[in-house]
Each structure stands twice: as structure tokens, then as C-alpha cells.
Amino acid sequence: MNAIKLGILGGGQLGRMLLQAGLDFNLYTLVLDPDEYAPCRHLCEEFVHGDFKDYDTVYAFGKRCTHVTIEIEHVNVEALFALEKEGVHVYPKPTSLQTIQDKGLQKEFFLQNSIPTSEFRLLKDASELKNNVDFLPAFQKLRRGGYDGNGVARLSTAEDFPKAFQGPTVLEKLVEFETEISVICARNVQGEVKAFPVVEQVMHPAHNLVDYLLAPAQIAYKLQRMAIEIATHVTTSLDIVGLLAVEMFVTRDGQILVNEVAPRPHNSGHHTMKANATSQFEQHLRAILGLPLGDTEPHCPAVLVNLLGEAGFSGEAVYEGLEATLQEPGVHIHLYGKKFTRPFRKMGHLTVLAPTIEEVKQKADTIKNRLKIIA
Incomplete structure (x- = not known):
């Protein structure tokens, strides 16, 4: 090595x-x-x-x-x-990455490979929105460059068009979903594939970032199996080497639709550093180095809490409530080495562990607001 x-x-x-x-x-x-x-x-x-x-x-x-x-x-x-x-x-291979970099190519790839996804239309620029009023409500996404909630706009009616993005975008039909989930798959050079258990993502209501994550997802076993099968199919179809995070919606009528994918370690897998036999980061290295993939089984239920900079604070970060947070058994902190905070900047995360799903949720609810990142 x-x-x-x-x-x-x-x-x-x-x-x-x-x-x-x-x-x-x-x-x-x-x-x-x-x-x-x-x-x-x-x-x-x-x-x-x-x-x-x-x-x-x-x-x-x-x-x-x-x-x-x-x-x-x-x-x-x-x-x-x-x-x-x-x-x-x-790794990932340039051909795989080229498709994923463009959300329009991503959506077309899903259709071509029988991967369930939401209805969509491709727009050359914002002037084409007037011809797609019948498609609203919808989300408009920049085809290239968006991340962590940036490059996404909700368009409910034509009155929202002034806030729309210019340039090439994807218009995705609004999905009425029950749960937002994620599966991280790994595929090594030899073609071996392993998936981590399904996790449930709860998004921040205002900032389109993951607020906290629950592992394992509290959905029916049948839906868990379906989600892993879909994620595995996406991974092999894209010829991924390394990790692929597949974000999906569970709809109110029991369908699973792929939202988007990321060919790298992902926020929805950070809990694996403490909660699983192999972390997503070790698994990515195993995959791209051509080594056997590791065991993905969890040790226990986990909640991941993103630590975001508090609104109204910008400057050198101060971690208020750190000692009180770490007094709780089963709470692990990971700070990202960022000297300066700003509102809603990802500064770190907490991994909360407990023997049962009920205990871990209760513990996370108790501690998630103790630690505040100010300046």
C-alpha cells in the first residue's frame, strides 16, 4: 500500500x-x-x-x-x-461522473435504465417556464453546480417565476412523499457490491439540509428491501467504483422514487463511523483500491445530528454547550476543522447511539439543541 x-x-x-x-x-x-x-x-x-x-x-x-x-x-x-x-x-470513473454532474443527464439516465424517478422536464432557460405552468407545483434545479440545497427553487405558481433560475434547469414534478430515505452502496474494482442499511432523512424546514438522520429507517421491511435493490441497480448501471449515495422518496402510495445520487461519501452515511462495522469512508477506500468490501451491519441504532452555524452569527466559531452535550453516554462529536462559522454552515455532526430505536430518538431529542455554534 x-x-x-x-x-x-x-x-x-x-x-x-x-x-x-x-x-x-x-x-x-x-x-x-x-x-x-x-x-x-x-x-x-x-x-x-x-x-x-x-x-x-x-x-x-x-x-x-x-x-x-x-x-x-x-x-x-x-x-x-x-x-x-x-x-x-x-474513481468514480469519468464516464460515471460526467452523467452525475448534470442533473438533466441524471434524470434521462434513470429513464433509460428503468430506474423509478419523478416526472420531469428539461428547460433551456427561464423563458420556457411560461409554457410549463401546467406542470406546477414543481422544483426547479440547476443542471450543474447545485449542492446542499443551493440551486433548488420551489415553484408553486406562475407568481414564483421571478425567483426562478436562469440558464439550463430541470423542472421536477412535486412528489407527495411520506419519507425521504437514503442508501449508500459501495462497488469495488472487481464488481462486488454491498449496501449499507436504509436510513431516514429529516430535512431542515427552511434550508434544505439534513437536520437529522435516523438509522435504520422506520419503514416496512418490504420497502427497505426495495430501496436497496433500486440503489444496487443504480450503482451497477452507472458502473460506479467507490461509493454511491442514492437519495429516494417513499411516496404515500408505497412507491420508491430516486431523487438524485452522489458518487462519493455522503452526509447520510456519517453515522457509520461509530454505528457500523465498516464506515462509509473505509468502504470507499476499500472499493477504489480493489480490496474486499467490509461488513455493513450496524452495531446499534443511531441518530446523526448535523451541527450548523447559528443564525445571526459569523466569525470565529465558539462551541457553546459542548461539555453538557458530551456528558450524555453514547454521544460522539465530529468537528470539521472549520475556523469560521456563518449561518447554517456545516461545522460538524453528532452521532448518538443507544440499544433501541426509541432510546436513541429520545436521547437525540434531549441533546440536539444543547450545542450551539456561535461567534
Whole structure:
């Protein structure tokens, strides 16, 4: 393993946790990120301050690596094609990433591969909205570049058109759903596939970020099996090597529809660091290095609570209530190495563990508002 030089495009918290898992594999790690204060900066052997969207920067970075992976989708895929052609192991594969980077191509791929998803229309620009009033209410999504709730607008009536995005977008029919779930699948170089158990995501009502996550999801066993089958089908159809997070809706009439996918470690898998036999980060490394995949079984139920910067505070982060939070047994904190907070910035997460689902929910409700991130 010492001969492996792993390059990671992106130096945020996902890369940070991937690096932490990589310590057990004796990997030589390099990270490329445009933020000179990125959370990964002091955890890798080499930190390169540069733009992962720039062809020349990504190509030059990748030439120093034996393997290249990502912690964010929005990277220069043309450079990755060139690196792959020259023998660098690039995972996820550039062909997979190219489809996923564009939400319009994603939705078309779902249709072409019999993957259940919501109705949608592709718009060249906002001027086409006037011809699609019959499709409302709907969500408008930027085809490229959106993340963590950015690049998504709800359009209920034509009166909402002034807030619509310009440029190419996807218009997705509003889905009346009971539950939002996620399945993280891993597929290694040899084609072995393993899925983590289904988790349930509860979104923040105002900011389109995961507020907290419940593992395992409290849905019928039949729906759990269906969700894992769908996620596995998506993973193999996209020819993924590494992780694929598949976010889905459980509708009121018992259907499961794929919302969108992410070919990297994902917020809906952070609890696996403490709650499962293998973490999503270790599993990603196993997959891209061609190693056998690890056991995905949970040790116990878990709740993941995202730690977001409080509204009205910007500046150097202060963690108020940290001691009181950690007095509770079974509560584990993971901070992301971000010096400065701002409203609703992801600063870390809590993993709450307990023997039963009832206990873990009660414990999470008790502690989730104790810790506040202010400035």
C-alpha cells in the first residue's frame, strides 16, 4: 500500500474524514482545494492550493498520483478522462461522473435504465417556464453546480417565476412523499457490491439540509428491501467504483422514487463511523483500491445530528454547550476543522447511539439543541 499515492479532489469535511480512514491503510495522500484553509490541509502529506474545476490544475495534480478520487462532484471531468487514459486509476470513473454532474443527464439516465424517478422536464432557460405552468407545483434545479440545497427553487405558481433560475434547469414534478430515505452502496474494482442499511432523512424546514438522520429507517421491511435493490441497480448501471449515495422518496402510495445520487461519501452515511462495522469512508477506500468490501451491519441504532452555524452569527466559531452535550453516554462529536462559522454552515455532526430505536430518538431529542455554534 505504500506505493499508492491517493489524490483527493476537494479538501472539505468529506475529504477530511476520508483521510482519517486512510491512516489505517498507510496511504500517501494529496489534496487539491481552492481554499487555503481547507479542513484537509494539515491531515495530508501534500496540500495543493488550486482550482479543482481547472483542467491544467487537475491534470498536473493527477499526474502526481496513482489513484484519484473526489469528495465533491463539481470538478474538471475532462482532465480526469485524460488522466484515466494515461493510466491513473480514477474513481468514480469519468464516464460515471460526467452523467452525475448534470442533473438533466441524471434524470434521462434513470429513464433509460428503468430506474423509478419523478416526472420531469428539461428547460433551456427561464423563458420556457411560461409554457410549463401546467406542470406546477414543481422544483426547479440547476443542471450543474447545485449542492446542499443551493440551486433548488420551489415553484408553486406562475407568481414564483421571478425567483426562478436562469440558464439550463430541470423542472421536477412535486412528489407527495411520506419519507425521504437514503442508501449508500459501495462497488469495488472487481464488481462486488454491498449496501449499507436504509436510513431516514429529516430535512431542515427552511434550508434544505439534513437536520437529522435516523438509522435504520422506520419503514416496512418490504420497502427497505426495495430501496436497496433500486440503489444496487443504480450503482451497477452507472458502473460506479467507490461509493454511491442514492437519495429516494417513499411516496404515500408505497412507491420508491430516486431523487438524485452522489458518487462519493455522503452526509447520510456519517453515522457509520461509530454505528457500523465498516464506515462509509473505509468502504470507499476499500472499493477504489480493489480490496474486499467490509461488513455493513450496524452495531446499534443511531441518530446523526448535523451541527450548523447559528443564525445571526459569523466569525470565529465558539462551541457553546459542548461539555453538557458530551456528558450524555453514547454521544460522539465530529468537528470539521472549520475556523469560521456563518449561518447554517456545516461545522460538524453528532452521532448518538443507544440499544433501541426509541432510546436513541429520545436521547437525540434531549441533546440536539444543547450545542450551539456561535461567534
